[in-house]
Amino acid sequence: MSMDKQPRMNRTGMNLKPGESHEMIDGAMKYPPSSGGDGFVLLQERAVYIGQGEPIGSIPLPLTPRGAVETVKGVATGKQPLIFADRLGERLAFERSGTRLYQGFLGKVMSADTPKGSVSAQEVEEILEDEHRHFLLLRRAIEMTGGDPTAVTPAADVAAVQSMGLVQVLSDPRTTVDQCLCALLTAELADNDGWELLIALADGLGHKDLVSEFEEAFANEERHLMLVRSWVQDFAMSEAGITRKSAAKPTRARGTTKGTTTSTTKRTTRSQT
Numbered sequence: 205m206s207m208d209k210q211p212r213m214n215r216t217g218m219n220l221k222p223g224e225s226h227e228m229i230d231g232a233m234k235y236p237p238s239s240g241g242d243g244f245v246l247l248q249e250r251a252v253y254i255g256q257g258e259p260i261g262s263i264p265l266p267l268t269p270r271g272a273v274e275t276v277k278g279v280a281t282g283k284q285p286l287i288f289a290d291r292l293g294e295r296l297a298f299e300r301s302g303t304r305l306y307q308g309f310l311g312k313v314m315s316a317d318t319p320k321g322s323v324s325a326q327e328v329e330e331i332l333e334d335e336h337r338h339f340l341l342l343r344r345a346i347e348m349t350g351g352d353p354t355a356v357t358p359a360a361d362v363a364a365v366q367s368m369g370l371v372q373v374l375s376d377p378r379t380t381v382d383q384c385l386c387a388l389l390t391a392e393l394a395d396n397d398g399w400e401l402l403i404a405l406a407d408g409l410g411h412k413d414l415v416s417e418f419e420e421a422f423a424n425e426e427r428h429l430m431l432v433r434s435w436v437q438d439f440a441m442s443e444a445g446i447t448r449k450s451a452a453k454p455t456r457a458r459g460t461t462k463g464t465t466t467s468t469t470k471r472t473t474r475s476q477t
């Protein structure tokens with residue numbers, strides 16, 4: 205599905221009928237807000253609700269004796285292992301949504317008249333497999349640290365809300381491949397930063413065994429981001445009739461697990477120990 209070559213009449217702009225715009229302004233003036241106040245009063249009102257509001261969920265305590273001991277030991281040294289549990293839950297929720305996003309996208313790509321040399325269904329399937337593998341990795345990591353992968357942590361709850369708009373874009377039958385790619389770009393940008401943070405937390409809390417596995421997932425995510433970025437640009441340039449100078453396409457690095465590349469991103473947040 206490509207952008208409609210013969211756009212239908214768009215009637216959303218007021219300047220389409222400048223002579224009648226005064227009627228819309230008159231109407232707005234005729235029916236003002238039902239209560240007084242301004243933006244500052246609104247902020248004050250919101251502050252009351254913020255002050256009274258309960259937090260979004262709670263971080264579940266470890267279920268296993270080992271997890272409980274690790275948490276107590278961490279707290280005794282001034283660290284908060286539960287923050288790691290919260291973020292593990294967040295990434296789990298995100299990777300679950302990511303898998304669904306790419307399942308939806310694969311359907312779009314396979315049913316669309318995609319311009320040659322652009323998105324390949326095979327590469328989309330590879331990303332889909334990566335996202336699902338990351339989900340399984342996180343489930344195992346949560347179990348290893350004594351957590352319950354079925355529990356919704358506060359950060360997971362917020363991540364699910366954030367993803368709602370992206371899921372809507374991908375599942376809407378009217379959206380085009382390039383419109384879906386813009387939604388996927390948003391997801392991949394957040395995914396990259398999310399994994400980087402998780403690596404820093406795992407490293408700082410001494411989960412050395414998880415760090416290397418998380419770094420492999422992060423390398424996958426870097427490749428996803430590069431691919432999606434290049435597809436977004438390919439589509440926009442192609443739709444605009446502009447010939448794009450050839451750009452290097454991310455490839456799988458030799459000697460790495462399927463879907464991984466050599467990470468070049470500086471992890472400034474990681475501890476140096």
Ligand SMILES: [Fe+2]
Binds near residue numbers: 299338
């Ligand atoms: Fe991901």
Ligand SMILES: [Fe+2]
Binds near residue numbers: 395
């Ligand atoms: Fe990804």
